[in-house]
Each structure stands twice: as C-alpha cells, then as structure tokens.
Amino acid sequence: MTESSATRPSTRARPSADRPPLLEVKGLSVRFRMPGGRHIAAVSDAGFTLEAGQCLALVGESGCGKSVLASALLGLLPANAQTAGTARTAGTELLTADEAVLARTVRGRLVGLVPQSPAAHLTPVRTVGAQLAETARALTGLRGEAAVRHAAGAAERAAFPAGHLDRYPHELSGGLAQRAATALALVGDAPLLLADEPTTGLDRDLVEHTADELRRQVDRGRGLLLITHDLAAAQRTADRVAVMYAGRIVEIAEADRFFGEPGPRHPYARGLLNALPERAFTPIPGLPPELGDLPAGCAFAPRCPRSDGRCASQRPAFAAGTACHHPEEADRD
Numbered sequence: 001m002t003e004s005s006a007t008r009p010s011t012r013a014r015p016s017a018d019r020p021p022l023l024e025v026k027g028l029s030v031r032f033r034m035p036g037g038r039h040i041a042a043v044s045d046a047g048f049t050l051e052a053g054q055c056l057a058l059v060g061e062s063g064c065g066k067s068v069l070a071s072a073l074l075g076l077l078p079a080n081a082q083t084a085g086t087a088r089t090a091g092t093e094l095l096t097a098d099e100a101v102l103a104r105t106v107r108g109r110l111v112g113l114v115p116q117s118p119a120a121h122l123t124p125v126r127t128v129g130a131q132l133a134e135t136a137r138a139l140t141g142l143r144g145e146a147a148v149r150h151a152a153g154a155a156e157r158a159a160f161p162a163g164h165l166d167r168y169p170h171e172l173s174g175g176l177a178q179r180a181a182t183a184l185a186l187v188g189d190a191p192l193l194l195a196d197e198p199t200t201g202l203d204r205d206l207v208e209h210t211a212d213e214l215r216r217q218v219d220r221g222r223g224l225l226l227i228t229h230d231l232a233a234a235q236r237t238a239d240r241v242a243v244m245y246a247g248r249i250v251e252i253a254e255a256d257r258f259f260g261e262p263g264p265r266h267p268y269a270r271g272l273l274n275a276l277p278e279r280a281f282t283p284i285p286g287l288p289p290e291l292g293d294l295p296a297g298c299a300f301a302p303r304c305p306r307s308d309g310r311c312a313s314q315r316p317a318f319a320a321g322t323a324c325h326h327p328e329e330a331d332r333d
C-alpha cells in the first residue's frame, strides 16, 4: 500500500437528509462482568452512522473491541455482557431486540455476516449449493427449484462460479471459500453487511480480491461495516474509517483524507499508519491498557508523543471527528 495507490476515489453515496442512515449507533457501550465484581469495558460510548452504498472500516489493534462491537450489533454477546446505548437499522433496535426478532428479522435478513474464517463458517459435509439453498429456504421461505435459483443468484452476486456449487468446502481454494461465505451473507438480500476480519490469514492477492468483491457489494447499494486490523484492506474498500483504541472510537474520517492528505488527526491513528512497512515502519511504543483497568484520562496518553497533564487526567470528548486534546490540525491541507 502506498499513500497514492489504492485509496478509493470520492465517488460515494452521500447521506440524505430525508432518510435515516442505514445503521445508526449512538453511545454504544459493552461491559463484561467478571468474577470478583470486576468489569471489562470492551466498548465505551461508540457512535457512528453508515449509509447505503457506503463502507465504514472499523480499524484498531487486536483487543481494542472491534469484534465485541460487531457481536453487539448481531445480538451475539455472551451472557456476562451488559450493553448500553442504541444501534438502529431499518427501524429495528438491535441492542434490545429479543432473540426471536434477531433470529427471524435481523441475522441474514437485515444484516448479513461475512465471517472471519469461511472454512469454519461453512458446513464441511454439505456442498456449497446445498448450504446456499438451505439458507435461502430458511431466510426467504422459497421452496424447491425457486430456492435453488435464489441460491444460485446469491452465488453469482458473490462471483462464486456456478460450476462449483456441487463442491464441498474442502474442495475449494481459499478465495472460493471466501466467495462462498460472502454468497451465504447475500442470500437474504440484507441491506447491511458486516464483515469481521474477512481478510485474516489470506495472502496479499486474496486480500485484494476479497476487498474488491466486498466493495462491489457496496457499489451495488449495500452498506458495509468492515472490521479489520488490515489497513491496506480498509484503504482499498472503505469510504470512511473509524479508529478504535481501548474500546473507544478516537477518530472518524473520510478514507481519502485519512490515508492521503492531510492524514489522521488523532496521534494513535497517525501512529497506526506510521507503523506500516510501506510508511515509516515505526511501531507505537508501549502497549494498550488493560480494559479492566482504564486510566481516568485519555487511554492513549501513556504512549502519546503529544500528551500533557490534561491528557492524563481528563478524558477528551469526541468532537470534530476525533477524541483528542491535541489533535493534528485539520487545516493543514
């Protein structure tokens, strides 16, 4: 990845004032209750919107809360989780929906999940075609040939070759397994796709291929929340980037401004980019804090080259796209 290469051009669907966003998340917090009365603040006060025809990449180091946030949206949190805030799509409040609503109207129908590990997601003993048709029957109510045709349509939209529908998952290459998993996510025609680390473990060619295929779904009008620590994949796919650190979103920016000029405003986001081999290849010193023992002020302060006493004692509010007392100036361009 270079600064000038794969950033998406600014030909994006713009939000409309007339309709609500496809996904609107406000004040989302997830805490895990632990033995001994301890708590882990995995996600704190996260907020963002996502429009149809747009991709928002949620990026950050391992353990910063990305997957927990995704699980909250799908109602897949474990029993020791407590949530606060709202997350709304198509008039449905995801955080308080009961399991029946999530199973009948949300998963697969409103939100299609593109999984991290297609091999683990696909049933090993059934052909791809059989799995797609079964999912079509469950999500659409179609039967017989109609379900098979619907399944074939989803496969086609995911660029999965019709001639391979009779294959078992172990007979597929990594790329085709990823397309099969994407096809499963598309069977219910969900307007919102949630891809959780879809490129983990793939070689670079396959990363680019997967990113481009996800982007095609966005260009066809779906919204995509792409959860990834792969900044190259984010650059290739996203219209906007949200950066998470220690459970908080610390910056949201247009992808072309984030990856190009003027660059990120939050020092952590800047550090993430500078750590890339294609850039300065300079790691951020230190480690993220324990989510069960977060500091009073900015969680990044102990690692931050711009921090001062205020950062250590006062948590910065999220304003003008970033949560930082000393952001890079926005008007450098």
Ligand SMILES: Nc1ncnc2c1ncn2[C@@H]1O[C@H](COP(=O)(O)OP(=O)(O)OP(=O)(O)O)[C@@H](O)[C@H]1O
Pocket (backbone or CB within 6 Å): 032, 040, 042, 060, 061, 062, 063, 064, 065, 066, 067, 068, 069, 078, 080, 229, 291
């Ligand atoms: N059931 C649970 N109980 C307690 N803590 C949990 C539970 N599930 C996740 N966590 C904690 O929540 C934090 C955020 O985890 P999460 O998996 O969302 O991070 P991530 O950013 O997606 O990282 P990765 O890319 O490695 O998956 C981690 O510290 C994790 O240990």
